[in-house]
Amino acid sequence: MRLLVVEDTAALAGQLRQGLSESGFAVDMALDGEEAQHLGDTEPYDAVVLDLGLPRVDGLTVLRRWRAAGRAMPVLILTARDSWTEKVEGLNAGADDYLAKPFAMAELVARLNALIRRANGVSKPELVFGEVRLDTATRSVSRAGAHVRLTALEYGLFAYLALHAGRPVSKTELTEHLYSQDFDRDSNTLEVIVARLRRKLGDGLIETVRGQGYRLQPASA
């Protein structure tokens, strides 16, 4: 899952980048509103973490413009400790959730995961595909009851497919959401990862649609 983090104070920005990367997100940073605006318009993020009170263009303005232009990605705003108004204004401007500073990284991660899930029309944190079970809350995968160890990328790829089960997902789309910024085009890393996933989770789960990408059959309840 790929995130845009908009935060101007260097210290917090660093913490966010590290913490979120460790939690398996691909993270792009924006230091001011202008940059944020641009990135949010051009790159396909799964969610945005937006600190209000930025230099140049205000965070709320950025958010309003996104929504006006029809960008629907979930946005979580970071508000000052007890600024009641900030929070209300933010939600009115189209934010999907908020978190008061200071906060625990674990909490942020949990909320982001929930946001991304809901944004893709999945209400429960657990998805089942045959004998394979994906728990987005704990980032764990099991097969026939037994826990399966997945690497960061393996999990990321599988989770993305799971959230978009039923439709074929192209490789370019996958790279866009698994990696931050650009990435070497002609490379077969994804195929390698898919191969490993198939070995770990069983053949027949991830279907390849030639020329179009990969597809997971929709969850069976």
Place this chain on the structure above:
Amino acid sequence: MRLLVVEDTAALAGQLRQGLSESGFAVDMALDGEEAQHLGDTEPYDAVVLDLGLPRVDGLTVLRRWRAAGRAMPVLILTARDSWTEKVEGLNAGADDYLAKPFAMAELVARLNALIRRANGVSKPELVFGEVRLDTATRSVSRAGAHVRLTALEYGLFAYLALHAGRPVSKTELTEHLYSQDFDRDSNTLEVIVARLRRKLGDGLIETVRGQGYRLQPASA
């Protein structure tokens, strides 16, 4: 489904071609208004993606001329970020939908699919023919509840027949809409594909009208 994409800036043109091809469209490109005009007048497109603000002949002019000449194919215009006027003028000139740049490829694909569907008088994204079910949103086909794997051409052919169910569709029409640019005329690929479709989806679904083409019985609710 065959598209005409009119876009002058190389970068965006490349993205569009790739993204739309990946999504299963046959794509023709036009780099300026003149070329666009000509192609739109001579080739039978299922939809057009038109960037306003082209060199030579302006996009709006092209669109107006098409409409004046009675070309009815759906046209989606790409407008600059917040150019309110562009959008309004475009719609007045006969555009069917618009998208502000920059945009997400998924959104464009979704809108094009919807446009094409509606242009053919089909309102729902799902079509049912007996025990066969076609979901244009996920590009998936099922028979008696079970998912059926179709190749790109098989799906394209079936989807086109489905959108024009009830009337016989000639082979030349099919090739024109399945392939971009020219294609070797005397070849029986279509017949082969139809045969494969019949095996996968069951006989009696695709009816051949001798000398005229193929026909699908209209959807049964």
Place this chain on the structure above:
DNA sequence: TGGCTTTCTGAACCCGTGCTGAGTGGGAGG
């Protein structure tokens, strides 16, 4: 009915895409 055209379908071909095993490099942790 006979001859002609159109369509069907199995088999074979060939190219491109995707798969996979082995090997390299680099970063994190001990």
Place this chain on the structure above:
DNA sequence: CCTCCCACTCAGCACGGGTTCAGAAAGCCA
């Protein structure tokens, strides 16, 4: 500094799918 693990590259191979071809079947018309 060493080790381990993960991401990545590469190259060879397998396979799928679009195409072609040929013979069989089905219509159509005289």
